[in-house]
Amino acid sequence: MTEHEKVIKGLECCHQINQTECFRCPYARGNGCTYALMGDVLALLKAQEPRLMSLQEVLVSSGAIWLEFEAEEGGYYRYGYAFVSCANEHMVEFIVRDGYRPLIQFPRADYLQYWRCWTTQPTQEQREMVKWDG
Numbered sequence: 001m002t003e004h005e006k007v008i009k010g011l012e013c014c015h016q017i018n019q020t021e022c023f024r025c026p027y028a029r030g031n032g033c034t035y036a037l038m039g040d041v042l043a044l045l046k047a048q049e050p051r052l053m054s055l056q057e058v059l060v061s062s063g064a065i066w067l068e069f070e071a072e073e074g075g076y077y078r079y080g081y082a083f084v085s086c087a088n089e090h091m092v093e094f095i096v097r098d099g100y101r102p103l104i105q106f107p108r109a110d111y112l113q114y115w116r117c118w119t120t121q122p123t124q125e126q127r128e129m130v131k132w133d134g
Helices: 003-016 031-048 055-060 124-129
Strands: 065-070 077-087 090-096 103-107 116-117
Touching: 003 031, 055 077
Parallel strands: none
Antiparallel strands: 065 077, 065 116, 077 090, 090 103
16 A cells, blocks of 8 residues: 555545544554544645756656746746656756647756756746746
8 A cells, every 4th residue: 555545545534424444544553543644644745745856856757747947038937747758868858738849858957057847836936936046
């Protein structure tokens, strides 16, 4: 059972009105089961918050990630969900759905200077709080 499945099962058991499902709960170990469950729920929720990814995380990502980059035309930034298509020691290529071009490449050396990736879509405030290295 994954950590995610364990938390869901624990919440389903606790949600039962008559509490007859406690014996099925993966957290049922004495009086502190709800504290352990809530700690795991909090950890799962925090893990879903947007955060800037390391280049290594970007290179091994298999799902959609939030891509942000400086546009060629000037100083504004474009962003959206993208998938890593391929990468080598110099470049990273993304499949994007922005209506302009299906593929876009960035030099690995420019990561965090001219392009960066987030685990999920950040708010405008989160984007502004995390400064660019460039």
